Amino acid sequence: MTNVNHPTRALFDDVMVPTYNPAAMIPVRGEGSRVWDQEEREYIDFAGGIAVSALGHCHPALVGALTEQANKLWHLSNVMTNEPALCLAKQIVENxxxxxxxxxxxxxxxxxACLKLARRYAFDTFGEHKNKIIAFKQGFHGRTFFTVTVGGQPAYSDGFGPKPGAITHIPYNDIEAxxxxxxxxxxxxxxxxLQGEGGIVSPDLEFIQQVRxxxxxxHALLIFDEVQTGMGRTGTLYAYQQLGVTPDILSTAKSLGGGFPIAAMLTTDEYAPHLKPGTHGSTYGGNPLACAVASKVFELINTPQVLDGVKVREQWFRDGLNAxxxxxxxxxxIRGKGLLLGAALTSEYxxxxxxxxxxxxxxGVMVLVAGANVIRLAPSLIIPREDVEEGLRRFEQAVAKVLAK
Structure with missing residues (x-):
């Protein structure tokens, strides 16, 4: 009988749907850019929970924001609004x-929500014939049936029956296509x-500007999926701010909550009215706990110190990986921007x-992959230099270990 107070990795196979194949160790505690498992073994975190833990683990200000709100109000229905949601929305709109x-x-x-808004706007404004969606091969936009179909990786969307229609996929950075x-x-x-799951592929500036x-x-709405690139990950609050291109709709999640689940769709006064009452909704969306944490995350990340620090840290990683x-x-x-980096493997590997x-x-170091050929790094935006250096030292040991096989 498994001890429920000290569950093992074997319990996963007994009680969890086998969608994932998690590591043998089970993390139990984190602080900054370091994590400890059940055996008190330490790891340097270069994965950031897949670009989520933008301020590391258990940042005191986030713990404080969560604790304060937890003693006030956890949940309401969307029949009402709440103060943290309004404050966070105001921060986003102002920046x-x-x-x-x-x-x-x-x-x-x-x-x-982005896709439903775009379809509804086109339906209301031009008629039902204007329904085509263009997306990009190797793109990734989520796991709902609509978003996984728009994502350009058939392995994730095949095998579930008829797919949503009128969706075309073309190669990324191919302006003629x-x-x-x-x-x-x-x-x-x-x-x-900047394509994330598809291999950390940056857009050509001319391409993205021509798309706009x-x-x-x-009269097609441009939707930027900034779930992974947003909230300082590439060195500006959002990636669009350094491309000379402004989208009509934008999605943000991952780093927005610093580890607490929250996401948002951003749009303008021209398009927002088309999601009138009853056309879309979310029971938990905008709940006070998530918004209180995200508001503090936004406040801490949206500073010159943190955003400029991302560019400095990018160079630390590039220098270390090149060495x-x-x-x-x-x-x-070495691909990517800011602290969303990909080390593409040579043909030999x-x-x-x-x-x-x-x-x-x-x-003792946690990294990610982006497909079968790219090692992905998405650490805390405030990771200290000593953790970068120690993590890279451990990663070098890992490289040597793979090559020794």
Whole structure:
């Protein structure tokens, strides 16, 4: 009989749906950029809960915000609003292109809201024929049936029956393919301003600016999925702010709550009215606990000190990864922006990214993958230099371990 007060990894196989294949160790405690497992073994966290723990683990200000709100009010229905939700929405509106905000619980839910708004706006304004959505191969937008179909990875969307229709996928950064795909029946274009799950692929500046121009010409709404790139991850509050392009709708999640589940759809006064009462909703979206934490996260990240610090830390990681590569020659390039970085494997190690992740855990450092060929790093935006250096030292041990196989 398993001790429920000290559950083991084996219990996962007994009681959990086998959607995941988690590591053998079970983390129980975190502080800053370090995590400890059940055996009190320490790990440096370069994964950040998949770009979520933007201020590390158990940041005192976030613990304080959560505790304070927990003693006030946890949940209401959307028959009422609440103070933390209003304060957070005001912060977002004052610091982005947006005029209006809709709160949800996850990136997938925020993207679902983005797509529903775009379809409803087109339906109301132009008629039901204007319903086409353009998205990009290797894109990722969530796991709801609508968002996983818009995402450009069939392995995630196949096998569940008939898919939502009128969705076209084209190669990322291919402007000619985009020109051929967009027309007056296109209602929306959904794009990541830096592809995450698809391999940490940055957009060509001319490409993304042409996409904006053509969307405007065809009255198609441009949706930026900033679930992973938002909240300082690339060195500005949102990635669009350094591309010279403003979307019509934007999704944000992951780092927004610093580890507490929350997401939001951002849009303007022109489009927001098309989600009138009854057309969309969320029981938990905008709940006081999540919004109180996210408001504090927003306050702490949206400072020159943190945002400029992201660019400094990016260079620490690039220098460290390049030094490892000079010795072991495993990476073809270091991709990405800010603290969303990808070490792409050479052809010799193609398909083996997960081996580096597993070896990393064995050596006391947590990393991610982005597909089978890219090792992904998405650490805390305020990770100290000593943790970067120690984590890279452990990661070098992991690289050596994989190569020794």
């Amino acid at each position: 982005t292109f947006a005029d209006k905000v809709f709160f949800a619980n996850s990136g997938g839910e925020a993207n679902e 985009f020109k051929a795909a967009i027309d007056d029946d296109t209602c929306a274009v959904m794009i990541e301003p 121009k053509l969307c405007s010409q065809h 490892i590569n000079e010795k072991y020659h495993v990476f073809s390039e 193609e398909g083996r990214a997960r081996e580096f992740l597993t070896a990393g855990i064995e050596c």
